[in-house]
Amino acid sequence: MLSITSQYLARYRRLTGDRPDVLLPVTGAQRRFLLVRSLDPSGRPDVVPMFFAFPYGTIDPERLRAAATGLAARHTALRSRPAVIRGTPVLRIADPDVDVTRPAVVPGESPADALRRAVDSWDAQGPPVRLFLVRDEEREEDILAVVLDHAVCDGRSLARIVDELGAAYSEEAAGSQAAPGETEAELTAYRDAVLRQLAAEEGAETPEAAAYWADRLRSLHAHAPAPRPARVPDGAWPSGAAQARLPAHDGGVSFPGLLDACRSAARELYGPGLAVPLGYPWGGRPAGAEPVVGCFLNTLVFPADTGPGSGPEVTADAWWDDLDRADIPFDAVVAAARAAGSSWTGGLDGLLTVDDDSRRPPLVLGGVEGREVHVDGRPVRGPFAVSVTQGAEIRLRMVWDRAVLDDETAHRAFDALTHTLTHALRPSEHPVQ
Secondary structure, three states, X not given: OOOHHHHHHHHHHHHHXXXXXXXXXXXXHHHHXXXXXXXXXXXXXXXXXXXXXXXXXXXXXXXXXXXXXXXXXXXXXXXXXXXXXXOXXXXXXXXXXXXXXXXXOOOOOOHHHHHHXXXXXXXXXXXXXXXXXXEEXXXXXXXXXXXXXXXXXXXXXXXXXXHHHHHHHHHHHHOOOOOOOHHHHHHHHHHHHHHHHHHHHHXXXXXXXXXXXXXXOXXXXXXXXXXXXXXOOOOOOOEEEEEEEEEOOOOOOOHHHHHHHHHHHHHHHHOOOOEEEEEEEEOOOOOOOOOOOOOOOEEEEEEEEOOOOOOXXXXXXHHHHHHOOOOOOHHHHHHXXXXXXXXXXXXXXXXXXXXXXXXXXXXXXXXXXXXXEOOXXXXXXOOEEEEXXXXXXXXXXXXXXXXXXXXXXXXXXXXXXXXXXXXXXXXXXXXXX
């Protein structure tokens, strides 16, 4: 029987025929985002917003628009629109089209409210890169939101996008233009990287790997039972948030230590004795491929046992075994678990993302460094999500869906997460991905 990736490639080739220059194949990571979007009743895609505050007068909107359009022209993924054609996920190549939109701040609303509303009204049929600019009169700042469809970028692409957007802004001031043939060469490199990634995923879909994940995820619940939420206060946004800063000491926390901390939070949220599906991005670009901008990181599933018998050592051992089968794409893992009789449908009850502070360059426009800010309250894909930034200190954030988790329970879970991390701080044995 053909693997999921083999079936996908066969459908893609039948669909495109002699038109591979118009429609591009998608990686397993992109297939997951398009699948999640198709299952959402509202068709809401996953988007990645980054917010930066600049002093008044720093940003020239027209120069910024030209810089962003030039950036999109240089990267195939940033000018291509995710689509599903005859049941086959693809990227449709389009002309770069990036506008700078100024959402209106209505009376009684904050600038953050206006940005939140603008990002949440995302039209899935529009361009994958969008910019929103709002003036904060009280702080005498302009807040810029750089927002991307997650189906065209992963965490590794974000730092490069920020860095190149700043460089393109300076190039616009100098009247610099892209070199002839640069766009076509990048298109060739991007297509090659995606095909290499699909070849790696196809090779990873072995019967042995499927059997491993089927056994590993057999005990997952369809979804962990959610606590009965308290009434969301009138005027409250769909999600809550909590954050903390911890000393990093010599090396921060190992990745298994972070997973173990999320397991502590899940036990507080859902109770003991469950296997809770936690997801995290892992991987990189395929061997031999150019370092193109795109969405390549696979989502791995960690069945976090909330029972008393689990601990850091158990978590670490299981995680290392998982990494030996990390190339099999997410949809193939779900299919293997379902074929083994699991009721799990692929939903994640928690999500962990980890950044290295040194890989997060600031956005610099015209020689002025923007201050990265957070705009909380946006809808969350799943009950809770944890983001960790490691560097000179550990910056920890947790957000949760208030339709599923009440604030009091979520704050207890965040306290458990923080407590576990505080005791796990030690030199990291494993590199952050």
